[in-house]
Amino acid sequence: METALTIAGSDSSGGAGIQADLKTFSALKVYGMSVITAVTAQNTTGVRSIATIPTNIIQDQMEAVLEDIPVGAVKIGMLSSSHVIKTVVSTLVNVKATNIVLDPVMVSKSGHHLLEYEAVQTLKEDLIPIATIVTPNLPEAEAILGRKILCEEDMKEACQQLNELGPKYVLLKGGHLEGDPVDVLYDGTEFHHFYQERILTKNTHGTGCTLSSAIAAHLAKGNSVVDSVHLAKEYITGAIQHSISIGQGHGPTHHFHQLW
Numbered sequence: 001m002e003t004a005l006t007i008a009g010s011d012s013s014g015g016a017g018i019q020a021d022l023k024t025f026s027a028l029k030v031y032g033m034s035v036i037t038a039v040t041a042q043n044t045t046g047v048r049s050i051a052t053i054p055t056n057i058i059q060d061q062m063e064a065v066l067e068d069i070p071v072g073a074v075k076i077g078m079l080s081s082s083h084v085i086k087t088v089v090s091t092l093v094n095v096k097a098t099n100i101v102l103d104p105v106m107v108s109k110s111g112h113h114l115l116e117y118e119a120v121q122t123l124k125e126d127l128i129p130i131a132t133i134v135t136p137n138l139p140e141a142e143a144i145l146g147r148k149i150l151c152e153e154d155m156k157e158a159c160q161q162l163n164e165l166g167p168k169y170v171l172l173k174g175g176h177l178e179g180d181p182v183d184v185l186y187d188g189t190e191f192h193h194f195y196q197e198r199i200l201t202k203n204t205h206g207t208g209c210t211l212s213s214a215i216a217a218h219l220a221k222g223n224s225v226v227d228s229v230h231l232a233k234e235y236i237t238g239a240i241q242h243s244i245s246i247g248q249g250h251g252p253t254h255h256f257h258q259l260w
């Protein structure tokens, strides 16, 4: 049985974070496991409060899983602070984890900060270099690089600058630009562009989490990074197309893959 581990925050409304990741793993028939880094009280309209889990408990959860069960891929989402990032990095390095998919979560769709501002430097120096693939959206890439990204040409340059930080692949998500979303994947030599017609819906809560965990699931099944991104893009597109209109704000994506 293929396995994947998510290291991320809990979303009480079930649309993003740990809950989106585990639903994605299940829909793609991969056995999912979780390390919870923070508990957020949130729904489709926003985040009310956040409690970060103590780092010794985060480390214990990681070691409990990694010392016992082979992990095919690791997806990393919300990591609150510099301390949490350092704990996660040292534990992953100790066990020589591979297939690391890093979604550098910073701000929720509703505008709530999920990562302390000062932690961006630690993310850049310690975590991005060990990632197999890092999947920032445009505001996250702008915060990491300290520059604006306004068009597809800027996106290619940003991919090159992010690649210099050390990850094997960069997938820069263009959903935040106007028009049809274009994602750019860069492996240090070649660019792959993923063009997708914009689906007109407000139900986009958890799209970034879903995409990165779908990449992890496909890596766990033994696919290459490029194939995993292709397959994950198919998955997220279907999950947005069939997204669920619940709540007053941004509804969640749909994970019952076999039904659509």
Ligand SMILES: Nc1ncnc2c1ncn2[C@@H]1O[C@H](COP(=O)(O)OP(=O)(O)OP(=O)(O)O)[C@@H](O)[C@H]1O
Pocket: 016, 108, 109, 136, 137, 173, 174, 175, 176, 181, 182, 183, 196, 197, 198, 199, 200, 201, 204, 205, 206, 207, 208, 209, 211, 233, 236, 237, 240
């Ligand atoms: N309306 C849409 N139609 C089609 N594809 C979309 C749409 N919105 C986002 N996507 C795609 O979904 C994926 C996730 O992108 P997005 O930019 O929403 O991530 P994100 O901002 O990190 O999400 P989150 O708010 O969950 O952190 C990308 O591949 C993007 O191109």
Ligand SMILES: Cc1ncc(CO)c(N)n1
Pocket: 008, 009, 010, 011, 016, 017, 018, 040, 077, 078, 105, 107, 108, 109, 114, 206, 208, 209
């Ligand atoms: C816990 C959690 N992780 C990630 C996101 C993505 O924005 C969110 N809203 N909540």
